[in-house]
Amino acid sequence: MTLLEDYVELIADLLKEHGEARTTDIARILGVTHPTATKTIARLRREGLAVSRPYRGVFLTEAGIALADRVRRRHRLVVELLIAVGVPQESAEADAEGIEHHVSDVTLSAFERYLKKSAAGGRSLGATGKP
Amino acid sequence: MTLLEDYVELIADLLKEHGEARTTDIARILGVTHPTATKTIARLRREGLAVSRPYRGVFLTEAGIALADRVRRRHRLVVELLIAVGVPQESAEADAEGIEHHVSDVTLSAFERYLKKSAAGGRSLGATGKP
DNA sequence: TTCGAAATATAGCCAAAGCTACATTTTCGT
């Protein structure tokens, strides 16, 4: 189940890296068929997060860009937190995709504090690089 | 969006505490209307996780009980992990409800290891009781 | 330049999870 947030995040990435976000690429990367992507993009438009013209790719509105930024930051923090407590990178990346949508602001702040402390001097816990 | 796993977990709780699991209670606790609960219970039956007779409550099959155990354990670990990294208990409980369904076995094992280490001697990180 | 392949769109289907409205069965109080 792929959520609007994932689409927005991916579209932002594609726009930054390639200057355009094409329906087919979005579908392929998210692992859905292109009609599914098309339908969701229509919903993004309806909700004021993106604009698109037929056969001309997708672009984000201000609201879409703002959402993408928030989502990306949250995603990054979740992955880092998971790695910091010892989750293998691969699992961290994979699980974060599902987890991130359920992390509240309060929890996110806690993650941030933890990572800061952890970076500062917490050497006895989590992933140390040594088994 | 309430998943099968949540129903199974709740039904197990109700059965343990009250000896019965009634549709109305399930609906009320999960915050959905009773037709929604009824429909999901039908799905539990279809998938071999529960049995029920009209007007006579719901019971879990062996498979249902096994699932409930796994879900409960995972839920507990997720809450404990969140608290261990400094998430306030209330947020931990609330967010765990959504997060737990996306935690893989690998990640869960990592949580377990972290909590063990943390309990053993990791005193410098996470919730210490002191701000 | 034009034609075929690739990209995109559209139509229509499905299941899940939610709802309201209505029907039926139990249960409980008098």
Add this chain to the structure above:
DNA sequence: ACGAAAATGTAGCTTTGGCTATATTTCGAA
């Protein structure tokens, strides 16, 4: 014992997120 209230069930609608099949548009290569 009976009738009303509570519990449960059923019907049918909605949205979301999938799908396949089919139509259309764009684009690149001959």
